[in-house]
Amino acid sequence: MTVRPATVADLDAIMALERASFPTDAWSDAMMREELTSRHAWYVVDEEAGRLVGYGGIRAAKGSTDADIQTIAIAEGARGRGRGRALLTTLLAEAARRGVREVFLEVRADNPVAQALYASEGFIELGRRPRYYQPDGVDALVMRLDLRGWAARPGAGLAATDAHDAARDQENRPNQDESGRNRPDFAHSPEPATPAAAADAGACT
Numbered sequence: 001m002t003v004r005p006a007t008v009a010d011l012d013a014i015m016a017l018e019r020a021s022f023p024t025d026a027w028s029d030a031m032m033r034e035e036l037t038s039r040h041a042w043y044v045v046d047e048e049a050g051r052l053v054g055y056g057g058i059r060a061a062k063g064s065t066d067a068d069i070q071t072i073a074i075a076e077g078a079r080g081r082g083r084g085r086a087l088l089t090t091l092l093a094e095a096a097r098r099g100v101r102e103v104f105l106e107v108r109a110d111n112p113v114a115q116a117l118y119a120s121e122g123f124i125e126l127g128r129r130p131r132y133y134q135p136d137g138v139d140a141l142v143m144r145l146d147l148r149g150w151a152a153r154p155g156a157g158l159a160a161t162d163a164h165d166a167a168r169d170q171e172n173r174p175n176q177d178e179s180g181r182n183r184p185d186f187a188h189s190p191e192p193a194t195p196a197a198a199a200d201a202g203a204c205t
């Protein structure tokens with residue numbers, strides 16, 4: 001299992017997994033590219049023998065104490081072996097490192113596996129958004145995690161070492177991507193306006 005920061009070069013492999021994992025409400029390539037290049041988001045991928053078997057992302061505006069888990073997915077054949085948890089704890093550890101205190105997410109009401117994963121890391125259900133996921137008309141459960149409590153648990157955050165070091169390297173050259181090209185500046189990108197745009201902009205499907 002190799003967890004590393006994602007780059008735009010991972011877009012096609014991520015999108016193949018996105019469409020397989022979210023058959024009715026997959027994100028578009030344009031949305032995933034925006035996420036992968038946004039300075040407000042941090043994405044990681046999980047590779048096995050050079051093949052991408054998972055990805056996940058978190059969004060936290062610079063300086064904000066709130067963050068949102070945007071998405072997590074593991075290839076069907078690679079599930080049930082701790083990879084989903086490894087991606088989730090890597091994202092949470094990075095958020096803690098950036099000073100985030102609370103993490104939120106939406107999860108489909110008909111996704112007990114993902115709910116169990118989140119609850120097992122301390123996420124608590126805050127409420128529901130009726131018929132949030134379209135076109136299926138499925139409710140969203142809104143969940144929250146007290147990240148400082150999570151980070152204070154023994155063993156929390158260890159998972160982030162490699163990805164964390166790579167992120168720190170990225171911090172040292174904020175305006176360049178991994179191959180040294182200048183990164184587009186999204187510092188002032190407007191937040192999504194409507195619930196639909198919010199869903200399109202990345203509620204965990």
Ligand SMILES: CC(C)(COP(=O)(O)OP(=O)(O)OC[C@H]1O[C@@H](n2cnc3c(N)ncnc32)[C@H](O)[C@@H]1OP(=O)(O)O)[C@@H](O)C(=O)NCCC(=O)NCCS
Nearest residue numbers: 021072073074079080081082083084085113114116117204
């Ligand atoms: C949700 C998902 C990421 C979990 O990844 P995974 O690698 O299978 O999960 P892990 O092996 O790390 O398991 C972590 C926890 O998830 C829960 N879980 C995983 N598989 C489960 C199953 N078949 N039944 C019930 N709970 C399950 C358990 O709480 C498990 O903890 P445990 O192993 O200590 O019991 C994966 O199922 C997936 O990609 N699903 C499709 C996309 C998706 O729904 N993403 C989430 C969007 S909000």
